[in-house]
Amino acid sequence: xxxxxxxxxxxxxxxxxxxxxxxxxxxxxxxxxxxxxxxxxxxxxxxxxxxxxxxxxxxxxxxxxxxxxxxxxxxxxxxxxxxxxxxxxxxxxxxxxxxxxxxxxxxxxxxxxxxxxxxxxxxxxxxxxxxxxxxxxxxxxxxxxxxxxxxxxxxxxxxxxx
Numbered sequence: 001x002x003x004x005x006x007x008x009x010x011x012x013x014x015x016x017x018x019x020x021x022x023x024x025x026x027x028x029x030x031x032x033x034x035x036x037x038x039x040x041x042x043x044x045x046x047x048x049x050x051x052x053x054x055x056x057x058x059x060x061x062x063x064x065x066x067x068x069x070x071x072x073x074x075x076x077x078x079x080x081x082x083x084x085x086x087x088x089x090x091x092x093x094x095x096x097x098x099x100x101x102x103x104x105x106x107x108x109x110x111x112x113x114x115x116x117x118x119x120x121x122x123x124x125x126x127x128x129x130x131x132x133x134x135x136x137x138x139x140x141x142x143x144x145x146x147x148x149x150x151x152x153x154x155x156x157x158x159x160x161x162x
Contacts, residue, residue: 010036058085062092066153102146116160117141117148123156 010033058081061073067089074082096103123135128147135141135151140160151157 006036006040010040054081055084059088061085062089064153066150067093102149113144113146114142115145115148117143117152117157118160119151119157121156123151 058077061069062085065073069077069082069085077085092103117140119135119137119139119141122137125132125134129144133141133143135157148157148159152159
């Protein structure tokens, strides 16, 4: 809205500096209107870069936090940005389902498909890819990386390194 009103003001200034035969008059008003116009264009470019950067950060969050935004991050986003995250997440989830491949599991190829994990919170009985397991609090297990990654990203498990 603000840019539209500034654009209208600038148009009025440009109309004022035209001579009787509709040719622009090169005077201080002309150059003032030109500087004003260039300032508007620069500010618009800066704002668009800022919005694009925030959209990039929101898209990258999906790879880190899965489908649910942590509350401390969600409080810093506008309603439109939350909707953008939700729509992007749903689109990505449907794409992953179509591929039938876990793209969000790990960005670096693992050395071993199994990892040693400790359960930090009571999860209960869950169906993993090849077995049913009780994920009791403080249990230490060897699980497939693909089975453990969702729980690790949610903070329910931690990977134990030798």
